[in-house]
Amino acid sequence: MDTPTNKRYSRRSFLKLAGSGLAFVSAGAFIQGCAAPAAVPAAPAAPADAEAAAEAPTVEEPIAEAPAQAATTLKMWWWGEQEAPGLEKWLKASAEMYKEKSGNTVEMTLQDNASVIPEFQTASAAKNAPDIQFLWNGIYHMESVWLDYLEPLDDLIPTDVLKNSGATALSVFAGKQYRIGWYSAAPCWLYNKEMFADAGLNPEAPPTEWDELLKACEALKATGYTPITGGLKDGPWGEWYMGHGLTPNLDTAADAVNLFIGELDWREPRYYDHWTKLDEIWRAGVINDDMLSIDLYPGIDLFGSGKGAMTAVVVPLIGKQVETLGMEKVGAMVFPVSGAGAMNNLPIADSQGLGISSQSASKQVAADFLTFLHDPERVNALYNEVRALPTDTSWDGATQIKDEPFKTVWQTWVANKDAVPYIANLMPVLFWTDAMFVNSQKIIGGEYNGTQAGENAYAVTQKWKEQNPDMVENYKAWAADLAKV
Amino acid sequence: MLRTHRLTPFLFLAPMLALLTFVFGYSLVKIFDFSMRRIRGATGPFIGFENYRQVFKDDVFHLALKHNALLLLAVPILVILSILIAVLLHEQVRGWRFYRTLYFAPYIFAIPVIGIVFSNMLSLNGAVNQLLRGIGLDRLALDWLGSSNLALWTLMFVIIWRELGFGIVLYLARLLSLNEELEDAGKIDGANWGQRLWYITLPQLKDVTEFYVVINIITMLAWVFPFVYVITRGGPGNATQVMELYIYNFAFRNSLPGMASAVAVVLFLITLIFIIPLFTLRQRTEGGEAS
Numbered sequence: 095m096d097t098p099t100n101k102r103y104s105r106r107s108f109l110k111l112a113g114s115g116l117a118f119v120s121a122g123a124f125i126q127g128c129a130a131p132a133a134v135p136a137a138p139a140a141p142a143d144a145e146a147a148a149e150a151p152t153v154e155e156p157i158a159e160a161p162a163q164a165a166t167t168l169k170m171w172w173w174g175e176q177e178a179p180g181l182e183k184w185l186k187a188s189a190e191m192y193k194e195k196s197g198n199t200v201e202m203t204l205q206d207n208a209s210v211i212p213e214f215q216t217a218s219a220a221k222n223a224p225d226i227q228f229l230w231n232g233i234y235h236m237e238s239v240w241l242d243y244l245e246p247l248d249d250l251i252p253t254d255v256l257k258n259s260g261a262t263a264l265s266v267f268a269g270k271q272y273r274i275g276w277y278s279a280a281p282c283w284l285y286n287k288e289m290f291a292d293a294g295l296n297p298e299a300p301p302t303e304w305d306e307l308l309k310a311c312e313a314l315k316a317t318g319y320t321p322i323t324g325g326l327k328d329g330p331w332g333e334w335y336m337g338h339g340l341t342p343n344l345d346t347a348a349d350a351v352n353l354f355i356g357e358l359d360w361r362e363p364r365y366y367d368h369w370t371k372l373d374e375i376w377r378a379g380v381i382n383d384d385m386l387s388i389d390l391y392p393g394i395d396l397f398g399s400g401k402g403a404m405t406a407v408v409v410p411l412i413g414k415q416v417e418t419l420g421m422e423k424v425g426a427m428v429f430p431v432s433g434a435g436a437m438n439n440l441p442i443a444d445s446q447g448l449g450i451s452s453q454s455a456s457k458q459v460a461a462d463f464l465t466f467l468h469d470p471e472r473v474n475a476l477y478n479e480v481r482a483l484p485t486d487t488s489w490d491g492a493t494q495i496k497d498e499p500f501k502t503v504w505q506t507w508v509a510n511k512d513a514v515p516y517i518a519n520l521m522p523v524l525f526w527t528d529a530m531f532v533n534s535q536k537i538i539g540g541e542y543n544g545t546q547a548g549e550n551a552y553a554v555t556q557k558w559k560e561q562n563p564d565m566v567e568n569y570k571a572w573a574a575d576l577a578k579v
Numbered sequence: 580m581l582r583t584h585r586l587t588p589f590l591f592l593a594p595m596l597a598l599l600t601f602v603f604g605y606s607l608v609k610i611f612d613f614s615m616r617r618i619r620g621a622t623g624p625f626i627g628f629e630n631y632r633q634v635f636k637d638d639v640f641h642l643a644l645k646h647n648a649l650l651l652l653a654v655p656i657l658v659i660l661s662i663l664i665a666v667l668l669h670e671q672v673r674g675w676r677f678y679r680t681l682y683f684a685p686y687i688f689a690i691p692v693i694g695i696v697f698s699n700m701l702s703l704n705g706a707v708n709q710l711l712r713g714i715g716l717d718r719l720a721l722d723w724l725g726s727s728n729l730a731l732w733t734l735m736f737v738i739i740w741r742e743l744g745f746g747i748v749l750y751l752a753r754l755l756s757l758n759e760e761l762e763d764a765g766k767i768d769g770a771n772w773g774q775r776l777w778y779i780t781l782p783q784l785k786d787v788t789e790f791y792v793v794i795n796i797i798t799m800l801a802w803v804f805p806f807v808y809v810i811t812r813g814g815p816g817n818a819t820q821v822m823e824l825y826i827y828n829f830a831f832r833n834s835l836p837g838m839a840s841a842v843a844v845v846l847f848l849i850t851l852i853f854i855i856p857l858f859t860l861r862q863r864t865e866g867g868e869a870s
Contacts, residue, residue: 212831219621237834241620327698327724328812384703386725386815523832527813528639536816539727561633561835564617 166198166459169224173210174446178277178410180480187475192466198459200226211235218243218453225454226463229273229447232264232519238449239272240568245452246270250461255468260445260485260508263347263579264515267572273447274464277482278409280444280507281334281516283429284499286319286419289403293317300427302439304371307430311380314403321380323402325393331385332534333526334406337442337518339368342433348577349435350517353551354525355569356559360551363544368431370544373537386538408444409503413481416499426499426506441506443513445485483508515579520572522558522565529554610847613840623837630841640842642817643825646731650799650821653735653742657795658788660739661746666776668747669754679751686744694809697737698724727818730811734819738806742798746791753787754780789861796853801846822846 174181182204189200203224205213211234217223223243229235238244247256248270259275266272287297293313301307311321324331343364344350352358353365360366375381382396397405398418406429407415416424428441448467450460466472473484477494483504484491491504507513521530529551536542542550559566614630617623634640664682668675685693700706701723708720723733757780765775804823811819822842830839 215620215834216831243620327814329814384722384725387702387705387722389698523828523834527828527832528817531814532816535814536727539725539815541727541816557633557637561833561838564619 164197166456168198168200168226168454168456168460168463170200170202170226170228170448171205171210171214171224172202172226172228172448173205173207174228174277174410175204176207177279177408178480178482179414181277181482184472184476184480188467188472189463191472192463195466196459196462198463200463211238214238214451215241215243218451221453223451223453225451225456225460227449227451229449230519231262231273231279231444231447231516233522234519235265235273235447235449236267236568236572239267240565243452244272245450245454245457246272247274247450247461247464250450250457251465254488255465258486258488259447259468260443260487261447262443262445262515263576264444264519265447266575268575273449274468275445275447275485276467277446277476277480278444278485278503278508279446280409280503280513281337281406281442282409282412282503282507283338283404283406283427284397284412284415285404285425285427286397286400286402286423287425288423289314289317289319290425293319293403297425300425302428302430304430304432308375308378311375311378315380320382320396320402321404322375323382323393323396323405324385325388325390326385326535326538327387328389329526329531329534330390331393331406332530333518333521334408335372335534336368336530337516338406338429339371339431340365341435341440341442341514341517342431342438343367343435344433344517345436346577347515347517347520347579348573348575350520351569351573351576354521354555354558355566355573356552356555357570357573360548360555361545363548364434366544366548366551367433369533369537369542369547371431372534373543376538376540381538386535409507410446410482412499412503416497421497421499424499426503428506437514441510441513442516443485443507443510444516444519515576520576522562522569524558524561525551525554528557610840610843613837614844616837617835618837618840619834626837630837631845633838634841634845639817639820640822640825643820643822646819646821647800647803649731650735650738650803651796653739653799654792654795657739657742657746658791660743661750661791662781662784662788664743665747665750665754666780668751679748682747683744685741686748688741690741690805691809693737693741694806698810701733724811725815727815730815730818734803734806734810737810738798738803741806742795746795749787749791750784753784757783785864789857793854793857796857797850800850800853 172185182202185202189202193199205228210228211230214223214227215238218238218241227244229238229244235244251274256271256274260278261271261273261275265275285300290297290300290310293310293316295310295313301310314321324335326332340350340353349358353360358365363370382393382402385393394405394407394411394415396402398415400419404427405415412424412426428439430439432439448464450457450464454460468486470489473486473489474494476482476484477489477491481500483495483500485508487509491509492501495501495504518530533542533547533550536550537544537547615625615627617626617629668679668682672678702708703720703722703725707723711717711720721729723729761779761783762775765779770778801823803821804827807813807819807821807824808827813820813824822845826839826842826846828839829835829842
């Protein structure tokens with residue numbers, strides 16, 4: 095029976111209506127999707143434009159910000175718990191305190207180390223970046239600077255806090271600082287004092303030159319110890335080694351940039367000298383034999399479990415080794431690769447840091463939170479609760495730190511004005527994957543010597559230049575900045 | 580007879596067609612578009628075939644291509660092993676249900692978990708080599724993941740170990756649904772086990788084999804990334820570099836999504852080259868059988 099109502103809402107008419115509606119909505123979405131790219135801002139500005147943009151008053155005026163009293167919720171993406179256990183607890187406590195103080199909330203998302211930077215770049219490209227972002231030093235955030243994803247901090251954070259934060263010269267581009275230092279990530283080497291003593295070496299005077307290192311390795315090996323432990327399957331060990339090994343043959347960090355972009359030639363012996371030396375120590379049998387089949391952290395843990403005499407670490411990882419081996423056994427040393435450059439055998443400074451997205455609607459609130467993290471009480475807690483060494487140079491580490499090897503590390507790596515930037519943070523990722531990673535693995539695998547590693551590095555820089563012609567000028571400008579440091 | 584407007588069916592099809600176009604077509608078009616641009620962030624200038632030129636002259640890409648091609652050797656191994664084990668289970672040997680579960684179990688494990696377990700087991704001083712040394716086979720205790728001569732084959736072994744279960748269950752399900760009269764007729768005619776397998780059973784497994792081959796070709800070309808990423812990261816020294824990892828590196832690490840898209844297009848076309856003839860062959864066979 096067809097009543098008027100039934101006719102009006104028959105199955106067929108309903109399907110027709112729904113079909114038309116869905117088709118319209120889908121077509122609309124489709125067209126909008128196709129049109130979306132046009133709405134996306136232009137590609138990275140050329141250096142000259144970037145400089146102009148940096149000089150332009152891009153920082154929001156306080157009046158444009160949310161009122162200080164109004165509750166703001168900041169999004170923060172971060173990483174670090176993996177290397178500095180306890181950091182999450184410290185951050186949450188800091189966020190709570192900040193909320194009590196300001197009424198603003200910080201929502202934190204702990205990211206994986208493989209995704210923390212790519213996720214930020216992807217989110218920024220989609221105009222959905224967090225307000226505060228964890229940033230490794232150097233190229234790991236400089237690409238985001240060139241893409242205009244990060245806000246300069248100079249006009250947002252008090253100058254003294256920013257300059258004392260230990261962000262290092264690798265956080266500055268065209269006179270603007272884009273990252274505030276957080277805690278030290280300086281690469282250094284640990285040695286087992288007990289094993290040194292057993293091998294007839296002075297446990298309080300680790301080797302300071304390459305020849306001394308070789309002799310120490312021989313003595314340790316003869317005593318039955320594995321002199322050096324490491325894991326190279328995932329790559330960062332090779333990066334750290336290159337950071338330690340290449341620096342002594344460079345005069346400034348700018349040399350490193352010029353090498354990575356092909357302005358200097360990797361085939362010159364002094365630039366691949368560190369790979370020749372890696373080949374030398376590998377052939378001498380002083381590194382654990384399973385280096386190529388284990389990752390970085392298991393390689394370090396061999397040291398912590400008393401199976402090796404020396405290992406490469408970064409400062410946040412020292413705590414765990416001290417915990418497992420005992421404070422009295424662990425010493426810290428500069429890895430003595432030795433070279434002919436002005437930066438020969440100097441300690442390397444590096445820090446983990448935080449930045450503010452250029453897309454944040456609450457830049458000043460984000461900056462206030464970052465400033466709050468540098469409050470003396472919070473900085474003290476960072477050391478006392480997390481055992482992470484703050485890079486804040488206004489912090490009185492000499493008084494606050496009682497234990498070794500943290501005291502030595504603070505004096506030698508963090509508070510040392512002669513410490514040099516970590517040049518491995520200047521390499522383009524293509525160099526990381528195709529040159530550094532491949533070279534170090536092939537040397538340990540017996541497939542490359544130093545010369546071949548240098549040739550491969552040169553070939554990769556040429557390839558990088560061809561693939562990234564638009565980036566070369568940025569790197570050159572960066573090199574010019576770093577040459578002045 | 581019910582009369583409808585000639586456009587009405589298309590109207591009903593429109594929503595789903597639009598959805599499919601948006602979900603698949605748009606992505607595909609964007610990948611082709613990206614592959615011809617130097618993308619920085621969300622967009623970039625049109626550079627024609629420059630990304631393709633860079634990709635084809637890159638030695639690392641050649642290596643990746645070669646390694647994916649070598650991994651295709653796992654396809655016949657998977658097919659043969661799956662059929663053999665499924666046939667044996669179909670004979671309903673004692674505890675066959677338990678074995679079926681056992682063989683299928685790896686397939687339900689998450690690949691990262693498998694990767695981590697095998698990474699530890701197969702390291703130079705891992706469980707496998709310790710066992711070999713323990714039973715006096717020191718010479719077989721090789722650096723399975725650390726040697727550039729072995730790493731790819733080790734990876735292939737792990738992939739086969741994981742993917743085999745799916746094939747076994749697939750073939751077993753088909754075997755259980757076969758017409759037993761043909762098998763019985765074979766027995767009456769005096770055919771032995773091997774003859775019955777070759778002339779009666781295998782021809783009836785053709786459909787499943789075609790499907791399984793297609794799935795495995797896709798797997799070896801475009802589905803091995805999690806294994807490589809977790810177990811070897813493409814090393815040592817690019818010895819296990821594959822196209823997916825190459826794409827990942829350019830898309831998410833080198834900040835060159837245009838290059839990554841160019842490789843994705845190449846991978847897409849290579850997969851089509853393998854898949855289309857298989858489907859064409861199948862259609863012809865079906866057509867022949869129907870006539």
